[in-house]
Amino acid sequence: MFGFESVSTKGDIEEGTLYPGLSYGENQLRWGFIRKVYGILAAQLVLTTVVSSVTVLYSPVNELLRGNSGLMLFFLILPLILLWPLYVYQQKHPLNLIILGLFTLCLSLTVGVSCANTDGRIVLEALILTSAVVASLTGYTFWASKKGKDFSYLGPILFTSLFTLFLARLHPDVLPTRVHLSGNLRWNQCRNFLGIYWHDRINTVLPDELILEIFNQLGSKSSRDACSLVCKRWLNLERLSRDTVRIGASNNPDALIKLLGRRFVNVRNVYFDERLSISLDGHFGRRRRGDPSAPSSQKPHHATEKSVSEDGEIDSYCLSDAGLTAVGEGFTKLEKLSLIWCSNVTNAGVKYLASKCSSLRSLDLQGCYVGDVGLAAVGECCKQLEDLNLRFCEGLTDAGLIELAVLCGRTLKSLGVAACAKITDVSLEAVGSHCRFLETLSLDSEFINNKGVLAVAKGCRSLKVLKLQCIIVTDEALQAVGVFCSSLEVLALYSFQRFTDMSLCAIGKGCKRLKNLTLSDCYFLSDKGLEAVAAGCSELKHLEVNGCHNIGTSGLEFVGRSCPRLSELALLYCQKIGNYALSEVGRGCKYLQALHLVDCSSIGDEAICSIAVGCRNLKKLHIRRCYEVGNKGIIAIGENCKFLSELSLQFCDRVGDEALIAVGRGCPLQHLNVSGCHQIGDAGIIAIARGCPQLSYLDVSVLQNLGDMAMAKLGEGCPLLKDIVISHCRQITDVGIAHLVKKCALLESCHMVYCPSITTAGVATVISSCISIKKVLVEKWKVSQRTKRRAGSIISYLCVDL
Numbered sequence: 001m002f003g004f005e006s007v008s009t010k011g012d013i014e015e016g017t018l019y020p021g022l023s024y025g026e027n028q029l030r031w032g033f034i035r036k037v038y039g040i041l042a043a044q045l046v047l048t049t050v051v052s053s054v055t056v057l058y059s060p061v062n063e064l065l066r067g068n069s070g071l072m073l074f075f076l077i078l079p080l081i082l083l084w085p086l087y088v089y090q091q092k093h094p095l096n097l098i099i100l101g102l103f104t105l106c107l108s109l110t111v112g113v114s115c116a117n118t119d120g121r122i123v124l125e126a127l128i129l130t131s132a133v134v135a136s137l138t139g140y141t142f143w144a145s146k147k148g149k150d151f152s153y154l155g156p157i158l159f160t161s162l163f164t165l166f167l168a169r170l171h172p173d174v175l176p177t178r179v180h181l182s183g184n185l186r187w188n189q190c191r192n193f194l195g196i197y198w199h200d201r202i203n204t205v206l207p208d209e210l211i212l213e214i215f216n217q218l219g220s221k222s223s224r225d226a227c228s229l230v231c232k233r234w235l236n237l238e239r240l241s242r243d244t245v246r247i248g249a250s251n252n253p254d255a256l257i258k259l260l261g262r263r264f265v266n267v268r269n270v271y272f273d274e275r276l277s278i279s280l281d282g283h284f285g286r287r288r289r290g291d292p293s294a295p296s297s298q299k300p301h302h303a304t305e306k307s308v309s310e311d312g313e314i315d316s317y318c319l320s321d322a323g324l325t326a327v328g329e330g331f332t333k334l335e336k337l338s339l340i341w342c343s344n345v346t347n348a349g350v351k352y353l354a355s356k357c358s359s360l361r362s363l364d365l366q367g368c369y370v371g372d373v374g375l376a377a378v379g380e381c382c383k384q385l386e387d388l389n390l391r392f393c394e395g396l397t398d399a400g401l402i403e404l405a406v407l408c409g410r411t412l413k414s415l416g417v418a419a420c421a422k423i424t425d426v427s428l429e430a431v432g433s434h435c436r437f438l439e440t441l442s443l444d445s446e447f448i449n450n451k452g453v454l455a456v457a458k459g460c461r462s463l464k465v466l467k468l469q470c471i472i473v474t475d476e477a478l479q480a481v482g483v484f485c486s487s488l489e490v491l492a493l494y495s496f497q498r499f500t501d502m503s504l505c506a507i508g509k510g511c512k513r514l515k516n517l518t519l520s521d522c523y524f525l526s527d528k529g530l531e532a533v534a535a536g537c538s539e540l541k542h543l544e545v546n547g548c549h550n551i552g553t554s555g556l557e558f559v560g561r562s563c564p565r566l567s568e569l570a571l572l573y574c575q576k577i578g579n580y581a582l583s584e585v586g587r588g589c590k591y592l593q594a595l596h597l598v599d600c601s602s603i604g605d606e607a608i609c610s611i612a613v614g615c616r617n618l619k620k621l622h623i624r625r626c627y628e629v630g631n632k633g634i635i636a637i638g639e640n641c642k643f644l645s646e647l648s649l650q651f652c653d654r655v656g657d658e659a660l661i662a663v664g665r666g667c668p669l670q671h672l673n674v675s676g677c678h679q680i681g682d683a684g685i686i687a688i689a690r691g692c693p694q695l696s697y698l699d700v701s702v703l704q705n706l707g708d709m710a711m712a713k714l715g716e717g718c719p720l721l722k723d724i725v726i727s728h729c730r731q732i733t734d735v736g737i738a739h740l741v742k743k744c745a746l747l748e749s750c751h752m753v754y755c756p757s758i759t760t761a762g763v764a765t766v767i768s769s770c771i772s773i774k775k776v777l778v779e780k781w782k783v784s785q786r787t788k789r790r791a792g793s794i795i796s797y798l799c800v801d802l
Contacts, residue, residue: 388404
């Protein structure tokens with residue numbers, strides 16, 4: 001009866017039973033039930049694995065389900081519908097198995113799509129935890145069967161949960177990092193309930209020195225800040241390892257410095273920069289000592305709507321002598337200090353700082369109203385000073401700089417002086433006499449004559465970097481540089497009106513190590529001078545010619561033939577340089593990596609094709625307002641320059657979609673600027689989105705043919721995009737913006753002024769969807785009150801109320 005008539009009774013009746021006391025027939029029934037359940041479960045797992053694998057590996061199926069939201073929704077709802085026939089026909093065989101198979105198939109399709117579009121580590125975590133659930137339920141099944149326990153719901157659930165938590169808590173050497181972190185999250189949520197506190201093994205095994213070394217290897221500040229939140233020990237160690245502090249314009253910087261000095265005792269580098277503007281209504285204050293020409297020290301503050309009417313209130317946003325006192329007392333190991341446009345700092349503060357920070361090696365006083373007394377104190381106390389920047393220090397005279405040169409002459413290696421009207425040739429004579437080891441000198445003055453430059457050239461024979469903007473200096477001084485400064489490597493000459501090719505001939509003969517040459521607005525230079533430099537300085541790597549209207553094709557041809565190591569070339573406003581010059585550069589400069597062309601009307605596709613064929617290592621190409629450059633040249637770049645990462649084609653009217661399609665196929669772009677290229681539309685930008693997944697910066701402003709389709713493809717293909725400029729794009733709407741920001745989670749800045757189809761809703765979408773957003777530039781009327789309250793600090797307006 002019941003199919004057990006042929007059961008043998010030989011042997012012990014208890015042999016092979018699930019647990020003692022169970023009859024042999026009932027034992028067979030129970031084993032059969034277990035085999036049936038696990039057979040169905042195994043079939044479901046195999047079917048799920050096979051269907052999910054096909055969905056993941058066969059892209060047409062995956063694209064069909066992912067691209068058709070209606071079909072995907074149908075497969076999500078169908079399992080819920082199939083639950084009803086499963087319940088009704090649970091006793092109808094084989095109809096119940098058919099319905100169960102359909103139920104499993106629908107789930108398998110959704111699981112496959114989820115796996116295909118999810119990080120592999122997360123999928124591995126789900127696989128491990130699912131296997132843990134199956135294994136724990138199986139173990140509980142056999143244990144309960146042996147003991148004769150009933151299968152109530154509470155026992156298997158508690159056992160499975162405990163086993164899964166234990167697995168998720170395992171060491172990261174056993175499980176992947178993502179699994180371990182998610183396991184920690186689950187454990188932290190339930191350990192208070194369970195009353196189990198595990199010992200932190202990391203803090204007991206790793207010594208302080210090793211953790212500090214790990215902190216030093218972290219590149220970004222955000223990573224260090226995240227590590228400091230792990231525990232108190234890591235917080236203290238991270239504070240000890242912090243050696244640099246950067247402070248922008250802020251409210252009450254003096255108190256902030258005191259706080260930072262107590263927390264970070266090993267800081268060696270401190271940077272202040274008060275050039276940032278403050279968006280406060282009313283008058284912003286004044287420049288100290290009645291200097292109307294210098295920028296006002298405006299600072300941003302969180303209370304952007306409060307007006308400030310008194311100078312005392314604005315002064316609270318500026319670093320003062322009290323702040324410098326706090327720097328001296330809190331950062332006793334200070335080696336580098338930068339005070340940029342800290343206009344409230346005076347001689348007293350600098351003098352006290354110098355007395356406390358005797359190990360100071362670098363000091364930047366740009367825009368500070370510091371006089372001779374403060375500079376003399378620096379020279380007296382800071383005997384190791386190597387780098388000094390005195391740009392826009394209008395209170396200085398020759399007396400202060402002379403005293404510093406006498407006291408720190410043996411150690412000073414770098415000096416910058418600009419817009420200091422009271423510093424004359426007398427100071428430079430002292431520098432030439434005492435600063436024998438000076439390597440870098442930057443001069444920008446209308447009052448320096450040949451006498452001062454001659455003294456520096458004769459006295460500072462180790463000079464390697466020389467930057468001059470002295471309009472009354474003549475050939476005599478620069479010829480002395482060529483004769484005496486044989487170690488010169490960098491030479492920059494700006495706005496010289498009284499020197500000719502004779503100076504460059506002397507430089508070419510004497511400065512054989514010259515690697516970097518900049519000629520800006522030097523109207524009397526011609527091809528002869530450039531040929532002399534190219535002939536004598538064969539190691540030249542960087543050349544910039546800006547606004548030198550008498551330099552033409554022949555001079556640059558000589559550079560292409562004589563300087564094979566040239567890696568960067570910039571030609572700005574050079575109307576006489578033609579295609580043949582760049583053809584010679586393409587043939588002779590195989591290592592060229594960067595080319596900048598601005599307003600070179602005689603350069604066209606022929607020159608760009610020669611560069612593309614000859615300079616295959618090109619990484620940066622910037623072209624602006626070169627109207628003869630079109631699709632042919634840029635297509636050649638895309639086909640030959642496989643390392644190109646930056647491309648800028650501003651207002652090149654002849655460049656269209658065909659050029660960008662070629663670039664998208666051949667170049668791993670990270671930076672693209674096609675502002676004002678009116679022939680570029682959706683097709684070109686879509687090609688870039690498909691071929692350049694590493695793109696992080698994009699400027700498509702003033703493209704009238706660009707629409708929402710390009711924005712949608714950018715969102716799908718460029719997840720690393722951080723900065724985008726879409727101003728003056730009339731066809732881009734809120735829909736396109738929504739598609740863009742949906743998947744560009746790293747977006748930090750978005751400029752979208754004069755986009756009439758983008759409304760208040762579009763601006764709110766950008767603010768709410770991009771968690772990393774730092775700057776949004778829009779018209780003021782497009783920002784709602786809610787958006788302004790939510791993210792007022794990151795919104796910049798096209799027109800600022802004055």
